[in-house]
Every structure is written in structure tokens, then in C-alpha cells.
Amino acid sequence: MIRIAPVGRALAVVAATSLALTACGGGGGDTATQASQSAAPASSAPAAKGDGTLTLGTLLPQTGSLAFLGPPEFAGVDLALKEINEAGGVLGKPVAKFDTDSGDTTTNIASQSVDKLLAQKADAIIGAASSSVSESVIDKITGAGVVHFSPANTSDKFTTIEDKGLYFRTSPPDKLQGRVLGDLIIADGNDTVGIMAMQDSYGTGLADQVQKTVTDGGGEVVERVDYDPKAADFSADVAKLKAKNPKGIVLIGFEETAKVVQELVKQGMPADKHKWYMVDGNTSNTNYVKMPKGTLTGVKGTIPGAAAPEEFQKKLTAVDPDLEDFSYAPESYDAANLIALAAEAAKSDAGVDIAAKLMEVSKGGTKCKSFKECVDLLKAGTDIDYDGVSGPVEFDEAGDPAVATIGIYQYGDDNKYAPKALEYRTGNIAG
Structure with missing residues (x-):
């Protein structure tokens, strides 16, 4: 059991498998109203x-x-x-x-x-x-x-x-998702890691935890780019990653990740040469389906939540x-x-x-x-x-939530991730 100390409490994370954790317009509705x-x-x-x-x-x-x-x-x-x-x-x-x-x-x-x-x-x-x-x-x-x-x-x-x-x-708070993702990256053999994270409270906070976990696990974050998600072009940001040639690449963002993915491929850093990792904000079954088949094959992403029966x-x-x-x-x-x-x-x-x-x-x-x-x-x-x-x-x-689960998903050749996770890891948050 590993204990992490967020503000005011500790987070104890227990792996759900034998892999130990070392490190996630106004539509209409019913029209009744109430007086308050x-x-x-x-x-x-x-x-x-x-x-x-x-x-x-x-x-x-x-x-x-x-x-x-x-x-x-x-x-x-x-x-x-x-x-x-x-x-x-x-x-x-x-x-x-x-x-x-x-x-x-x-x-x-x-x-x-x-x-x-x-x-x-x-x-x-x-x-x-x-x-x-x-x-x-x-x-x-x-x-x-x-x-x-x-x-x-x-x-x-x-x-x-x-x-x-x-x-x-x-x-759950991102300290849990970040710890699970960082542990996964190290377990997959990535001793050098690049991070591209959207610059807001979600992106930078999750990137901080992933970076800490990778470093604590013996890896090195060789480049981290906190980018403007509204930017029209990500070529300069991706070029910074390419210059450091990391084994693993972490993508933390929302729908703009599709543009980042296209730029990674363009600059010769596809998923079959570098291991890509995504998070709940961009692990999607709709954002990448129009890309050439196989673009995301093998890419892993983390999403909070247990398996939906x-x-x-x-x-x-x-x-x-x-x-x-x-x-x-x-x-x-x-x-x-x-x-x-x-x-x-x-x-x-x-x-x-x-x-x-x-x-x-x-x-x-x-x-x-x-x-x-x-x-x-x-x-x-x-x-x-x-x-x-x-x-x-x-x-x-x-x-x-005092108890939470993070699922680890993987993309197939159709640029969609399988509905069943590779594994689920559960964490307890103690006050």
C-alpha cells in the first residue's frame, strides 16, 4: 500500500491486479417547477x-x-x-x-x-x-x-x-488517476516520458501528478509542454517533444487532442514508435474515428469509474x-x-x-x-x-468519493477503445 498526502488527507491506492502501484443549449426536460x-x-x-x-x-x-x-x-x-x-x-x-x-x-x-x-x-x-x-x-x-x-x-x-x-x-480527484497512469507508464517500460497537457486546472494538475509518479518510479520526464488548448497549431509544441525523443508520450487534454495526434504523426512520432497515453478528457470513441485506421492502435487511456455492467x-x-x-x-x-x-x-x-x-x-x-x-x-x-x-x-x-476506481482502456485498429478495460484499479481515500 502506497500513501500519498493530498491537502488534508492521505490517498491509499491498492492495485486491483498483481501489478503493484508505485505511483486519475439548453434542451428541454420535464417542465414541472417548484417554489423555494x-x-x-x-x-x-x-x-x-x-x-x-x-x-x-x-x-x-x-x-x-x-x-x-x-x-x-x-x-x-x-x-x-x-x-x-x-x-x-x-x-x-x-x-x-x-x-x-x-x-x-x-x-x-x-x-x-x-x-x-x-x-x-x-x-x-x-x-x-x-x-x-x-x-x-x-x-x-x-x-x-x-x-x-x-x-x-x-x-x-x-x-x-x-x-x-x-x-x-x-x-475521484486526479491524484488517483495521475498515480494510476504514472504507474502504468513506468510498468510499460518507459524510462523517458514526454507530457503535453492543456493549460488549465485539470490539465496542469493531472500533469503534475503524472510527472511526480513517473519520477518517483525511476523514470524521467524529458519534456513537458503546457499548451493553450485554443491554439490553432501545435507544431512547435510537438517539435519540443520530438527533440527529446521520449519513449512514452502522455496527452492530457480535450477534443484538441485530435490535432495534437495528427501533428505527432506528421512529425514522425506515431503510436507504433512511441507509446501514447491518454486520460478521461480525451479517451473518446468519436474524436479519432475519421483518422486513418491504426492511428491509435495500442494507445492506452485512463477513465475513472468501475466497469459499466x-x-x-x-x-x-x-x-x-x-x-x-x-x-x-x-x-x-x-x-x-x-x-x-x-x-x-x-x-x-x-x-x-x-x-x-x-x-x-x-x-x-x-x-x-x-x-x-x-x-x-x-x-x-x-x-x-x-x-x-x-x-x-x-x-x-x-x-x-472515499472509494474510487480507475479503468485502463486500449484502442484498437478502428481508433476506438474497447468497452471492457484491460484492468481496473481501486483506491481508498482516507480522511
Whole structure:
């Protein structure tokens, strides 16, 4: 067991295999709304009274650099709400939902979407996918006494961010993903490594952890380029890597990674000569399919989350028949279920009351795996421990999952990664 010390707590990572770790526009929704009245501010967040109808808002990418993550995230929320409402809803009423677009950091779409959701009296907002986008709106959401719950934020900043006790996430901090990826790179025999990382809180934070892990594991990061993701051309950045000729190349970014990949090939650094590694922000089944076959053969990528069961995938495709990528669908599904269960446990749909019960419903009680199973136990007076599709989600005091899993995926000749990971590695986050 290796212990890493992030701010305020330690991270213990245990390999799931014998390889030891040494080192992850506003669409329409239901149209029901609720009336919410603000009371005097509480010590941590504004106090509010709900009207008995739980209203969820989604702030997920329909446009922008993470748009490929939108469909599975929306599908995860929609599937959860379908099952919740089929089981009788929350507090005896159907859950209402409004969908909006988070866009990305090049636009003001997220802020406008949050304004819309707050006007629609959302009790909890699920999103954004991008850590930087969430960081830009967290004050507006939590300042209104609304739960801010992301299924995909991985930036380490959120562990200590001022959130009035209202921010939660089902994806793990990047210290875990970075440690798993760095360990993988060393285990694959890469003693020299080049890193290209987008310059924002997500990219630089994850690159820092990968670099530390590679160095601690005996490797050398011979070149690191933190680039502007909005740049029109990456030839100079790739040239810096080429000059150092690293065995392994780590690509940390979003959709602009497709341009980086094309430049790597152009400058004679293809994946069959250097080992490429990607992360959750760019491990996609849509971004590279138009490239020549074999461009990404053998490339590995890490994505937080346990294996999505085949039955769960079938349910998701019933909700969205065009779904090709399942990234963060389990985390989105679990986010909606946990919010609903916390509202039931609190006997209130107010954001502050929901937040106060999220830790309680995620650990320490009788284990249950579906909303119906869990809510029946709650109604019988039983303390519950919801274990989700994304894994056992046990929140710590920071709103981070105390237990998380990182999957390691590999691309085939069709420039798509196999839906089944090569392996999964699980980490425990101790307070």
C-alpha cells in the first residue's frame, strides 16, 4: 500500500491486479417547477424551504470541447430519473428535471444555464463535466443554497474549495488517476516520458501528478509542454517533444487532442514508435474515428469509474439508442440516485437538507444498489449505504468519493477503445 498526502488527507491506492502501484443549449426536460423560499442565512449555506417536489437541473456538455461526454452523462441522469419516478418518485411526487448546456470555458454558456436553472428553482444541479467550468459557476450555485454535484470533475482543487458544504462529486480527484497512469507508464517500460497537457486546472494538475509518479518510479520526464488548448497549431509544441525523443508520450487534454495526434504523426512520432497515453478528457470513441485506421492502435487511456455492467449499458441505450460512449454515465446515474435518496432521508427537497444527508446515505448502513431497494429501506426506518454502478460511493468530509476506481482502456485498429478495460484499479481515500 502506497500513501500519498493530498491537502488534508492521505490517498491509499491498492492495485486491483498483481501489478503493484508505485505511483486519475439548453434542451428541454420535464417542465414541472417548484417554489423555494429563502430564509436567514445559515452558518455554511443559505437556508431554504422546498415545496415537496425535488427538481434537478443538468449542466452538461451539449457543445464545446467535452461535448462527446454529454450523451452518456445525460443518459445516466435520464435512466436514473426514469427508475426513480417508476418507483414512486421522491417525497411522493415525480422528480422534475431541466436540461441545460454547460458549453466550455471559451463561452459564457454555463453561467447563463445556471441562471436559468436557478430561476426554475432547481434544488440540485448535476454538472459540469469540465472542472474549469464547474469552478466558474460553483459560487453562483452554492451561494443560492443549491447542491452542486458533478459526475466528472476530477481537479484536485475541489477537495479544498469553498463550497458552503454543498459541492459533491462521484468522480475521484486526479491524484488517483495521475498515480494510476504514472504507474502504468513506468510498468510499460518507459524510462523517458514526454507530457503535453492543456493549460488549465485539470490539465496542469493531472500533469503534475503524472510527472511526480513517473519520477518517483525511476523514470524521467524529458519534456513537458503546457499548451493553450485554443491554439490553432501545435507544431512547435510537438517539435519540443520530438527533440527529446521520449519513449512514452502522455496527452492530457480535450477534443484538441485530435490535432495534437495528427501533428505527432506528421512529425514522425506515431503510436507504433512511441507509446501514447491518454486520460478521461480525451479517451473518446468519436474524436479519432475519421483518422486513418491504426492511428491509435495500442494507445492506452485512463477513465475513472468501475466497469459499466452490460445490463446497465443496455438500459442506457434504451434511453439513447445512438449512445456510443459510456464515460461517466455510471457516475451521472449515481449522482441522481444519491440526490434523490438524500432528499428522502431528509424528508425535504431543499438543497441544504439534501447536502446534509448525502454522506449518510452513501455509507455506514445496510447496503443497497437501486433507488427502489434503497428507498424501501429508508421508508422502513433503515439506515442505508448506496453502492452505485460507478462503485461504492462513500463521501468524505470534502464531498469526494472515499472509494474510487480507475479503468485502463486500449484502442484498437478502428481508433476506438474497447468497452471492457484491460484492468481496473481501486483506491481508498482516507480522511
